Amino acid sequence: MQLLQDRIRKEGKVLPGNIIKVDGFLNHRVDTKLMEAIADEFAKYFDISDITMVLTAEASGIALAAICANRFNVPMVFAKKAKSDNIEGGLYQSEIFSYTYKKKMTLILSKEWLNKDDKVLIIDDFMAKGNAMQGLIDLVNEAGATIKGIGVAVEKGFQGGGDRFRNIPGVPYKALAVIESAEPGNIVFREED
């Protein structure tokens, strides 16, 4: 997606340790008009007439997922992050390793808001190693629901996290900006699929 890639080139900051900051428009300050454009781009790759909900994980995915869900006329559900020793009943659970918090956390989702009849579009703003995404997929599978697509705004392609999602049978995957390499002043994107 040219608009998103241009924005990353212009405003993204590359920090030591392969950290790419896009917090001026994606995940701290959020440009909601760009989120709308991203939603419309996702609509080209997924059959949004056939979904019942958009699913994401807290916290930074929520803004994009809310704008997408509003555009697609379905509810948005976000999985919450809980400390693994503090989980109530009635929940789907999936353990992930959080690089942000440097520890194991558990994604939790109330069984009230996801069931086997749901057709789920999973959306996230940013993917590095794909752990949170795998956790979301596990939650949907635990519910016996159907994944109709996986959409990511920015993927750090050089960390390989997205590759395991590219060949899930029957599940289209789309990342709108796949970063192949990043040095200050030189961010290289993968060619469009």
Place this chain on the structure above:
Amino acid sequence: MQLLQDRIRKEGKVLPGNIIKVDGFLNHRVDTKLMEAIADEFAKYFDISDITMVLTAEASGIALAAICANRFNVPMVFAKKAKSDNIEGGLYQSEIFSYTYKKKMTLILSKEWLNKDDKVLIIDDFMAKGNAMQGLIDLVNEAGATIKGIGVAVEKGFQGGGDRFRNIPGVPYKALAVIESAEPGNIVFREED
């Protein structure tokens, strides 16, 4: 706001300990069309032509704030919750007590995304004791920016948290559903101001 109060009456669950769950449409599964209606209602109480940003706190405020910001054509910024011992530089900080996590946390906000020229509309989905809201106000004051309004979707009026925000000189405050008392099957709202 009648639409919101009706929804709370119909779908809200009252649990022991004065807990009111509205997670079917507000803060776990999110009805984004209702969020749009809430945004339009806020627009009656605040001069949205004179704001530069919408500010909220992660995580559950993000969906409503994103929809509001999109409706008002300004960026949305969310303050992040950090453990108090893990704070970088270049940040505004405000210590709050989190009832969710039962410990002190620090709201942090990059100085890049809030400065003294900003005119801020603070939005949150749910207010009990008002600690997170006070933290957001402190961040804006620390930046020397101007608060143009404080909007809350659901306030637990009987916990008194909102009262301290009702008389800040020059800052309009509006909660769209103020719960005066809550027992299973009987949720009572405060009369409109």
